[in-house]
Structures are given as structure tokens and as C-alpha cells.
Amino acid sequence: MDAFHTHTGVGIPLRRSNVDTDQIIPAVYLKRITRTGFEDGLFAAWRSDPTFVLNQPAFSSGSVLVAGPDFGTGSSREHAVWALLDYGIRVVISSRFADIFRGNSSKGGLLAAEVTQDDVELLWKLLENEPGASVTVDLEQQTIAARSLVIGFKIDPYTRWRLLEGWDDISLTLRHADEISEFEIGRPAFAPTTR
Amino acid sequence: MGQTLAEKVWAAHVVHAAQGEPDLLYIDLHLVHEVTSPQAFDGLRQTGRPVRRPDLTLATEDHNVPTLGIDLLIADPVSRTQVDTLRANCAEFGVRLFPMGNAEQGIVHVVGPQLGLTQPGMTIVCGDSHTSTHGAFGALAFGIGTSEVEHVLATQTLPLKPFRTMAITVEGALAPGVTAKDIILAVIAKIGTGGGQGYVLEYRGEAIRALSMEGRMTICNMSIEAGARAGMIAPDETTFGYIAGRDHAPSGALWDEAVAYWSSLVTDDDAVFDAEVVIDAAALTPFVTWGTNPGQGLPLSASVPDPEAIGDDNERINAERALEYMGLEAGTLLRDIRVDTVFLGSCTNGRIEDLRAAADILRGRHIDPNLRMLVVPGSMRVKVQAEAEGLDTIFTDAGAEWRSAGCSMCLGMNPDQLSPGERSASTSNRNFEGRQGKGGRTHLVSPLVAAATAVRGTLSSPADLEPVGALTSAGPAR
Numbered sequence: 001m002d003a004f005h006t007h008t009g010v011g012i013p014l015r016r017s018n019v020d021t022d023q024i025i026p027a028v029y030l031k032r033i034t035r036t037g038f039e040d041g042l043f044a045a046w047r048s049d050p051t052f053v054l055n056q057p058a059f060s061s062g063s064v065l066v067a068g069p070d071f072g073t074g075s076s077r078e079h080a081v082w083a084l085l086d087y088g089i090r091v092v093i094s095s096r097f098a099d100i101f102r103g104n105s106s107k108g109g110l111l112a113a114e115v116t117q118d119d120v121e122l123l124w125k126l127l128e129n130e131p132g133a134s135v136t137v138d139l140e141q142q143t144i145a146a147r148s149l150v151i152g153f154k155i156d157p158y159t160r161w162r163l164l165e166g167w168d169d170i171s172l173t174l175r176h177a178d179e180i181s182e183f184e185i186g187r188p189a190f191a192p193t194t195r
Numbered sequence: 196m197g198q199t200l201a202e203k204v205w206a207a208h209v210v211h212a213a214q215g216e217p218d219l220l221y222i223d224l225h226l227v228h229e230v231t232s233p234q235a236f237d238g239l240r241q242t243g244r245p246v247r248r249p250d251l252t253l254a255t256e257d258h259n260v261p262t263l264g265i266d267l268l269i270a271d272p273v274s275r276t277q278v279d280t281l282r283a284n285c286a287e288f289g290v291r292l293f294p295m296g297n298a299e300q301g302i303v304h305v306v307g308p309q310l311g312l313t314q315p316g317m318t319i320v321c322g323d324s325h326t327s328t329h330g331a332f333g334a335l336a337f338g339i340g341t342s343e344v345e346h347v348l349a350t351q352t353l354p355l356k357p358f359r360t361m362a363i364t365v366e367g368a369l370a371p372g373v374t375a376k377d378i379i380l381a382v383i384a385k386i387g388t389g390g391g392q393g394y395v396l397e398y399r400g401e402a403i404r405a406l407s408m409e410g411r412m413t414i415c416n417m418s419i420e421a422g423a424r425a426g427m428i429a430p431d432e433t434t435f436g437y438i439a440g441r442d443h444a445p446s447g448a449l450w451d452e453a454v455a456y457w458s459s460l461v462t463d464d465d466a467v468f469d470a471e472v473v474i475d476a477a478a479l480t481p482f483v484t485w486g487t488n489p490g491q492g493l494p495l496s497a498s499v500p501d502p503e504a505i506g507d508d509n510e511r512i513n514a515e516r517a518l519e520y521m522g523l524e525a526g527t528l529l530r531d532i533r534v535d536t537v538f539l540g541s542c543t544n545g546r547i548e549d550l551r552a553a554a555d556i557l558r559g560r561h562i563d564p565n566l567r568m569l570v571v572p573g574s575m576r577v578k579v580q581a582e583a584e585g586l587d588t589i590f591t592d593a594g595a596e597w598r599s600a601g602c603s604m605c606l607g608m609n610p611d612q613l614s615p616g617e618r619s620a621s622t623s624n625r626n627f628e629g630r631q632g633k634g635g636r637t638h639l640v641s642p643l644v645a646a647a648t649a650v651r652g653t654l655s656s657p658a659d660l661e662p663v664g665a666l667t668s669a670g671p672a673r
Contacts, residue, residue, distance in 0.1 A: 017509040018388060018488060022627040027608045031259065031273040033233035033280045045629055068509060070389045073422060073488075074627060076324040077231065078340030099392060099424055100324065104340040156356070158216055169342060170244070173350045176211045176219055180247075180352055183210045183221050190445035190453040191223055192312050194253040194291050 001109045003166030004139050007090045009063030011135035011146060012053055013127040017068030021101065024072065024080040038079055039086035058131035064091045066123045066135075072101025072112075081108040091137045093144065093153065095120050106159040107169055113137060113144060113153035122149060139163060197463025199360045200429050201395040204335040204460065208318050210352055217354040223317040223334075225347045226303045227254040227290065229281040230608070231322025235345035236284040247351045249289040253312065254281060257302045258608050260295050262571050262598035269295075274609065288348075301574020301600040304328040304542040308412065309576055311441025315430035315457040320347055325542050325624060327418040331411035332438070333430035333460045335395070338419060358424050359469035361394040362462075365402040367476040372657055374552070375410035376544060376622070376641035378402065378474070379417040380482040380492045386472060388490040391423030394470065397462060398428050402476035408437040409548040416543045417624050420489035429461045481656040483529055484626045484639040486517035491626075493529065495644065495656055501525035520628055521636050522616065529654050532638070536619040537568040537649040538631070539642055540598075541605040544622035545573025547580050549642040554586040556646035557593040559663040563652030568595035568645075569611060571603040595649065607632045620648040 029041030046052045053059050065084070071094040072080060081104045084092065092110065095117040105112040115123075126146055127133055135146040137153075139160060144151050162172075198206070211219040225248075232254070239246070246252060259274035269275040278295070285292035293299040299306065304325055307313040315333035320326060322344040329336035339353065347353055363382055383390075396418050403411065411428050418426025435454055438444045445453045462468075484492040485499050491514070493500065502514040502525065518525065523532070539545075539553050550572065562568050570590045572578040578600055581587055587597045604611040605623035607630065613619055615634025622645050623630075626637035638654060647655040 018513060020488070020627050022625070022630055026629055026633075027258075027606045030230050030608065031271075031277050033237070033276060035234045035237065045633065070392075070422070073388055074324070074419075074625065076322065076338035076340055076419075078342060081340070096389060096392070098389075098422060100338060100340060104342065107340065107342040158356075169346050169354065170242070170349050173219060173346065173352055173354060176352075177350075179211050179219075180221070180350060184351075187221075187223075188452070188456065190449040190456075191317070192314060192443040192445070193250040194224075194312065194443075195250050 001166045001168055004109060004111055004163040006136060006138045006140070007063065008134055008136040009090065010059060010061060010132055011064045011066055011123065011127045012059045012062035013124040014053055014065055014067040015124060018070045018073060019067055020074035021072055021077050021080040022074055025077065025083040030077060030079050035082065036086060038083040042083040042087045056131065061088065063088050064093065064135040064137060065089050066093045066120060066127065068120065069094060069096040069117060070098065071096070072098040076100045078104045078108065081105050081110050085110055093120065093123065106162060109163065111137060111139060111163060113155060115144065115151055115153045119151045197466035199462045199466045199468060200333060200397055200427055200460055201335060201358070201360055204316050204318065207316065217356045219352050220318060220355050222320050222347050222351055222353060223251060224307070224312055224319045225252045226307055226319070226321035226326070227252060227344070228257050228303050228321070228323065229277040230258045231341045232284065232344055233277065233280045234341050235348055236288065238345040239288070239348060244349045246288045246290060246348045251351060252290045252348070254285050254290050254292040255300055255303050255306050256281060256293070256295050258602045258606065260601040261610050262601045262603050265295050265599045298575050301576065302542045302545060302602055304416065305545060305573035305577065308332070308408070309441070309574060311438050311444035314438060314453070315434060316460050320353065324419040325416050327423070327426045328412050328416040328542055330415040330418065330425050330427040331408060332434055333427060333457065335425055335427065337425040358395045359393050361391065361396050361470040361472065362468040363396050363398050363472050363474065364400040365398065365474045365476050366400045367402060368405065369402055369476045369479060372643060373479050373481060374641045374643060375406055375413040377479055377482040378476070379414045380484065380489070380639060381479055382472070382474060383417065383421045383490045384482070384492040385474070386421050388420060388488050389422045391418060391421035394423050396421070396423045396426045398426060403428060404431065407548060408433060409546045412546070413543055417489065420624060430457045481641060481644050483644060483654055485521065485523060485529060486514065487520055487626055487628050489624065489626060489639060491517055492639065495529055495654060497529055499523045499525050499527045499529065530659070532654045533652055534620045534638065534648060534654065535566055535617045536613060537566060537645050538604040538619055538621040538623060539645050540569065540571030540573065540603050541623040542573060543624045544642050545571060545577065547577050549622065550577065550581050550586050553642040553646040554589040556643060556657050556660070557595070557649070558589050560593055560650050562594040562649040565652060566649065568649045569598060569604055570595050571598040572600050574600045604631050606630060620645050620654060
């Protein structure tokens, strides 16, 4: 996983709340067995609409998505994070993220930056007034800067540390392999197995 | 201070804890299916890691499988590739698999409980958000993403951040014709699709205690639709009675030991929940959704809401967009909404009691000739059981289609889909745009409402139907 320190890219105002993972990538794209190439499924239903924000030239190569509250609700599909990353999105900014989506983001190296809804509105206005404006997200400082606007964002310290270091989850856990083995010895005898 | 049920199960599974880090939790059972596992197995292969505990892992084919012609090759090449990939991965890594055609095949959340693998106090994960279903047994069960699937395969643990707890107390008794599905749709409408975010919900109260295990599974299944991490119900005699004698249930002295432990899995009297919601069961009536998220629901007796009357900007815009997508006008009586398809099945309502409830309504009746009804058992065991009870004949005599087990029309990943603009009454769990097929319009309902709707052609409850004796050969009165 690549480490994340700062990122600068075009901001995309996605004026929708409750963007569920079926909207981020419909189930039909989940049939693939590879780990890349999901960009064509990103917001698939909306991209047939010419007025959709990603169909506008100023935003189509954007990498910082600014969305309404409750982003990533619904299905646990990690493909939602992959589709965003494959498209080139490195940061999603929202006032509220669904838990599973937030967890999936940190594992994939996508930064889910939580700000207040007032700050989302400020960013939306700025990006709509100046289409193509770039946004700089600094994970060390936990700031988002666009033009003269500078706001802070929330992220839990552990996720922040992992993103900064680019740590892979399994390697982190396998440092505790002995403790896992010890725990297994103490499991109750009535616990079922699938055999 | 005492502990809640969820906190007890969590505490019993901590392998490693350190300040500022997520707890490392042991996972007792890992369920796997074809959609969210290929990339996880691929990751193991790339890093040369084995599956740590294949004996705590179980795979089944469900999302992609057709429910007709299951003895044939899957026609869609992409679906076939996913299923073939699962088979190859399970063979390579030594994971037990129930493939299409196997007597144990079915939807992952139907298979676990019916085998007795789902037991109180366990931690259960699966790359599927409806894993919350298993919480009905007092297990801490939740959906995970594909990276986490790989993590559990490799380590049998997951690093997890603590959650908050919310009590959902459903007081009193349900009126006849009101079901577990109506409770959970009402809960979601009350707290919203984000209302459970960060919480493990514990369903409590007289109405919950009175439910069967299958009703409890319906409720816990949809916890995720309120944004919750998981839903749980404390185990009791109903739970023990359901598990006893099943294939993977403990027996003899181990059974006594297990029941003694399971009986301790209740929220202590002096435990404190971070939030509490109280619902009056007696006030509940059949509930249906009108919009494009599971929180957009109302009693069947209501009308399609007027977005203009919604104060919150985001909610209003959501409602306007939902009505446009659903092709509905504000003020229309929900009972006047005509549907094209009725779907009875899914991990929410594809169990034997759901099929029995619907069959009771359809016995001696015929579905509206202008619609189709798909009845899809949640597992092959449910199918065999239903056929032994003659339910399949009741469904086919009524004009419904009787299928083989799978996720079917719950999601647009297999041949069972809605066409653009087609409207369904569906016992599944999600009414998102395009969930049942591109452009499809979904109303979430209980099995009883599904059956009554199939008869009348418009959203209906059994109370709307003429008694069977009053029917003429031309069908029910309208």
C-alpha cells in the first residue's frame, strides 16, 4: 500500500447525500475476480446522465470528491473503494461516512476525510464557482486547502498513522501471531467447526 | 458497571489490546461466498499465506447462481467465472464449499444458522453486510470488505475499533398480521439509514422475546440498513431450542456447558447503553417502503409523502429524487400502487416460516394475472422442507413460480432481475436505485404483504383480502 502524506487534485462537488455503495458501483460490476479495472463501474448509473458532475470536462479528471452526508452506506463491497481509487480519486470528503466504507477506505489507501456539513457546503460553493479548482489535502496537518479556504478534517489517529506509514493490515496483525495461537488454546471445547 | 451483551462477546474475543490501536478480535466463524472472496484468495496466493483455520471457514455459492436450470452451466460467463474461481480457491486452500446443486447450498446467512454453526457468543464475519443476521442468536456478527476477508483467512482475527451500543426496546405485543419485518422497517424509518452508525443494536423487549428465531433473524438482518455495525438479541430458551440437535450443535456434556455459558450472555441490569430507542409494538401495522432507501417507509395505510412538507433540505431533495425514480406522486394511497412482480425470498425472508406465512395466504387463492410472483427458498434445505409440506404446490397452484435456492432478485447479479420501470413488492432488504435490476422500482414488504399484494395486484395486507370461501372462480374481488 502506498503511503499517503499530501495530495493535490481537482475537487469534484458531488451534491448528493446518502450515496450508497450500489450507486458508487452497481452489483453487476462485482462479478470480476481481478483487483483492478473497476473505474468504468464508478457511479455507472449516473454517468449516462450528461449533466452528471464527472461528465463535465472541468471535473472529469478530479481526484478529491466532496460529497453529502452518509457517504458509502449499504453493501459492504470494497469494490466501491477500488472503483474510486481506479478512477483516480484519492480523497473523499464528507460530513458522515458509513462505518464499513470508512474501514474499507483505510485498507485501500483512500483517505476518508470527515468535515462538518457547513464546510462541505463551503467547498461545494467554491468548486461550483470555480470549476477545476484544485484542493490540497494534508494528512500530516489534517487540513484541506482550496484557494483561500483552509479547513480541518477529522480522522482517527490510528487510521492516520497507518495511511502515513502505508502499513498493510495483515503484516501488522502477524506481529501478534503468538498471542493468536495462545488464544486458540483457550477457546471453549463446544465451539463449532465446519468439518 | 455491568456490561451489555455486545460488550461481553467482544471482551471474550480480544486477542491483543493496546492503547490507541484497534483491539485484535478472534473470529469464530468465517463465511465465504463467490463475490467478495476472489481477490482475498488472490492476495493469499501473492503473499504465500495459507488459510489459518479452514476448519472455521465455510463457503457457499449464492449471489450469482441462477434459480432455474441449476443443473446446467451458468449462462453468464462472468458469473460462471466467479463461481468457478470460488471452487478452485476452496479446493486449493482446503475450505469446505457447498456448490450449486449440493443439498446444503443456499444463501450464506440461511446456511449458517440451519446447520447449527451460528451459536450464541460467537464472533461471525462474512464479506456481506447482511451478516448481521446471525446476531439473532446473540452472536456478534457483521459484514466485512474483501481486504478483511483476506485478513481473516490469513490470521482468523480482525483489528476492530470499539463500537457504541444502542438498545432498541420493542414493548408490548404485535397485532395479528404484523411481523418482524414490519418491526424492523418501522425501526429504520424511525432512526434513519444513518441512525445506527457506529452502534451495535440490541433488540429487546416483550415483542422481541415473543419472536421465533426466524423472525429475530429478519430483524437482525436489516440492522445494517439503519447503518448499524451489527444487531443482537440475547439468547434464551427459544434460541437453545432452535440450535439443539442441529448438525454442528454441541451434544452431551458439551451441550450443558454451552448452555450454561450462553445463559450468561445477557445485558447486565446495571449496564448502560449509549443510546436507547423505544417502539410500541401494539401501535405497529404492516409497513412498506415508498422510496429508494430502507428508511423511506410508512404504514401501508398511509399515502406517498409530499416532499414539500419535509423541512430538512437533504431529506427533501432525497424524497423528490426518490419519487421521481419510483414513478410515484405525492398523495397516492400506498394501497393503490400496482406492482408488476412480487419477490418472496432472500436472506431477510427466505426461510421456512416466511414461506409458510405466504403460503397460508395463497392457499385457495390465485395471484393477479397481470403480475408474476417468484418464490425463492433461501437454501436447498428450505426448498426440500417446503416441498415436504406441500408449500410448492400451493405457490404453483396460485400461479407463482417455484425456484431453487439463491439470492435471486434481491440483487441484480443473476438472471432474476427487474426490467427498467418494473415495480416490485419484495421481501428483500434494499430498495436502492437499480438494486433489483437497472431502473427497477422496489417496495420492501413482509411475506404476508407480499402474498396479499400478489393476490390483489396492489400493495395490500392479508386484511384487505376477501375470505377464501367468498372467492369466485374469476378470482378475488377488488
